[in-house]
Amino acid sequence: MTALTDDTLPVTPRAMRDEMVVFVVMALLLAAVPFSGIYPFFVMQALCFALLACAFNLLIGYGGLLSFGHAMFLGTAGYCSAHALKVWALPPELGILVGIVAAFGLSLITGYISIRRQGIYFSMITLALSQLLYFIYLQAPFTHGEDGIQGIPQGRMFGVFDLSKPTVLYYVVLVGFLAGFLLIYRIINSPFGEVLKAIRENEPRAISLGYRTDQYKFLAFVLSGTLAGFAGALKVFVAQNASLTDVHWSMSGEVVLMTLVGGLGTIFGPVVGAFAIIAMQQYLAGFGQWVTVIQGSIFVICVLTFRRGVIGEIAHYLRRSL
Amino acid sequence: MQALYAQLLVGLINGSFYALLSLGLAVIFGMLNIINFAHGALYMMGAFVAYFLLNLGGINYWWALLLAPIIVGIFGMILERTMLQWLTGLDHLYGLLLTFGIALIVQGVFQNYFGSSGLPYAIPDQLKGGMNLGFMFLPIYRGWVVIFSLVVCIATWFLIEKTRLGAYLRAATENPTLVRAFGINVPRMITLTYGLGVGLAALAGVLSAPINQVRPLMGADLIIVVFAVVVIGGMGSIMGSIITGFALGVIEGLTKYFYPEASNTVVFVLMVLVLLVKPTGLTGRAA
Numbered sequence: 371m372t373a374l375t376d377d378t379l380p381v382t383p384r385a386m387r388d389e390m391v392v393f394v395v396m397a398l399l400l401a402a403v404p405f406s407g408i409y410p411f412f413v414m415q416a417l418c419f420a421l422l423a424c425a426f427n428l429l430i431g432y433g434g435l436l437s438f439g440h441a442m443f444l445g446t447a448g449y450c451s452a453h454a455l456k457v458w459a460l461p462p463e464l465g466i467l468v469g470i471v472a473a474f475g476l477s478l479i480t481g482y483i484s485i486r487r488q489g490i491y492f493s494m495i496t497l498a499l500s501q502l503l504y505f506i507y508l509q510a511p512f513t514h515g516e517d518g519i520q521g522i523p524q525g526r527m528f529g530v531f532d533l534s535k536p537t538v539l540y541y542v543v544l545v546g547f548l549a550g551f552l553l554i555y556r557i558i559n560s561p562f563g564e565v566l567k568a569i570r571e572n573e574p575r576a577i578s579l580g581y582r583t584d585q586y587k588f589l590a591f592v593l594s595g596t597l598a599g600f601a602g603a604l605k606v607f608v609a610q611n612a613s614l615t616d617v618h619w620s621m622s623g624e625v626v627l628m629t630l631v632g633g634l635g636t637i638f639g640p641v642v643g644a645f646a647i648i649a650m651q652q653y654l655a656g657f658g659q660w661v662t663v664i665q666g667s668i669f670v671i672c673v674l675t676f677r678r679g680v681i682g683e684i685a686h687y688l689r690r691s692l
Numbered sequence: 693m694q695a696l697y698a699q700l701l702v703g704l705i706n707g708s709f710y711a712l713l714s715l716g717l718a719v720i721f722g723m724l725n726i727i728n729f730a731h732g733a734l735y736m737m738g739a740f741v742a743y744f745l746l747n748l749g750g751i752n753y754w755w756a757l758l759l760a761p762i763i764v765g766i767f768g769m770i771l772e773r774t775m776l777q778w779l780t781g782l783d784h785l786y787g788l789l790l791t792f793g794i795a796l797i798v799q800g801v802f803q804n805y806f807g808s809s810g811l812p813y814a815i816p817d818q819l820k821g822g823m824n825l826g827f828m829f830l831p832i833y834r835g836w837v838v839i840f841s842l843v844v845c846i847a848t849w850f851l852i853e854k855t856r857l858g859a860y861l862r863a864a865t866e867n868p869t870l871v872r873a874f875g876i877n878v879p880r881m882i883t884l885t886y887g888l889g890v891g892l893a894a895l896a897g898v899l900s901a902p903i904n905q906v907r908p909l910m911g912a913d914l915i916i917v918v919f920a921v922v923v924i925g926g927m928g929s930i931m932g933s934i935i936t937g938f939a940l941g942v943i944e945g946l947t948k949y950f951y952p953e954a955s956n957t958v959v960f961v962l963m964v965l966v967l968l969v970k971p972t973g974l975t976g977r978a979a
Binding site: 483484487490491493497498501505619665668669670673 | 721778779785786788789790792794795796797798800804912913916917920922953960961963964967968971
């Protein structure tokens with residue numbers, strides 16, 4: 371089995387300093403968005419997908435597990451948060467918590483099932499499980515089927531921040547994204563993350579060294595699913611609805627595409643990929659199904675010629691991990 | 693009881709498609725080490741080629757049954773030569789991603805020109821009508837689909853398990869380098885195998901055209917069910933794929949009769965149960 375990333379660089383203090391510099395630059399640029407005249411809704415949406423892609427990347431880039439069903443966490447958290455906000459009239463912070471807990475529970479169950487098979491079977495199982503959930507949500511009364519849950523109140527976070535103001539909402543989403551990003555960064559560079567990378571590179575050897583690889587993969591799955599749920603809960607405030615598109619397999623495919631374009635197993639790649647794909651969808655919205663064709667072409671081109679992704683290529687050129 | 697038999701028949705028909713598609717997936721996976729995500733899109737292409745042949749060329753169903761698999765099979769072989777062959781030696785995941793991209797392209801192009809609604813394809817004259825079996829009314833076309841699929845499945849099994857060509861194929865699956873050393877052109881065999889698997893998918897598409905209408909997304913959801921079938925049955929055995937495909941179709945049909953709300957999900961639920969009880973799948977070896 372060939373590894374996903376061909377250059378594994380050791381984590382050195384210098385590499386970590388470089389990554390922190392890039393992180394600070396990224397945070398400052400994102401913080402400046404409301405003053406730049408860029409449509410904040412677009413950036414907020416991209417931030418939610420960026421967090422989702424980062425969570426997905428934790429699983430494939432560092433655990434070597436390609437989940438083709440990550441939309442199920444996005445959609446489940448979205449539906450549960452939306453329900454909590456609209457029907458139970460919970461404040462935003464508790465609404466987000468409900469979504470995260472739901473995604474956590476779902477990832478415990480689906481992780482337990484899907485981690486039983488390796489490699490390509492894992493992808494097919496996660497895809498099938500997300501399709502199962504899609505049909506359940508299609509029929510369940512609380513999701514309102516094809517209509518979805520609409521007109522979700524945004525409310526005041528902690529009783530202070532009025533989320534119906536775009537600028538306030540933007541900074542709340544940004545803080546949520548940065549917190550999720552830093553958590554993932556911390557996980558990747560923890561001893562746990564190192565073991566994950568070892569499993570990705572050579573699972574039999576990791577087993578022979580005494581690691582219970584299934585437990586590591588399970589934990590990675592649960593972390594990834596829960597963080598994807600966090601992204602789904604944040605997205606509810608941005609889109610003010612929760613619908614079936616968020617649980618559909620095509621959404622899972624988009625997450626894969628974002629991460630692939632940015633670079634599998636890179637720290638900043640999923641963020642760049644998410645912004646690129648969301649921007650492309652915005653600009654090409656008038657072209658109907660040609661967007662699908664273009665997405666498919668990007669998949670093909672990436673896999674055939676550009677497997678490291680944008681950030682992966684830059685990192686390879688600079689001989690840095692990014 | 694009439695309704696039960698009718699649903700059983702629908703189940704057998706869906707089972708035929710599951711069997712033909714999972715068979716193709718298993719054959720392709722054996723030789724190429726790729727899970728062909730484009731299988732659903734190529735199944736759809738089979739139905740569309742039959743539709744074009746009839747409406748543009750005036751070529752009837754029977755010729756379509758022969759020509760559509762060949763045309764789509766050639767298209768598949770071109771895909772294999774131009775793209776898939778470059779993935780040799782890379783992680784399995786890239787094959788899945790590449791074929792997913794191909795599926796998006798093919799489905800997107802057809803959606804642009806034909807929207808999402810279905811195009812009708814008439815049942816050929818010879819297979820119109822039905823017969824009364826005493827306990828149920830059997831539409832002849834539906835009976836034909838089940839029997840013909842079964843014959844094709846058995847023929848494929850025979851080709852792979854009992855002929856010399858099949859022996860080469862199985863040997864090349866085990867150890868391609870050694871088989872090449874015996875002077876057998878393994879890359880050409882890989883291309884032909886992909887063509888064969890794709891041809892089976894296209895054949896299923898032609899068979900389904902008069903029943904399910906011809907739609908650009910007809911394969912998109914089907915392929916996910918077939919993936920679940922493959923997880924349940926495992927890809928190690930040809931006969932296993934055939935039996936699992938038909939069995940799951942029948943179970944789905946029974947669910948439609950007894951508890952219709954679960955008919956969409958029953959295959960996935962069964963997959964979960966099989967994974968909990970026997971993680972390697974019913975016939976499969978450990979992957």
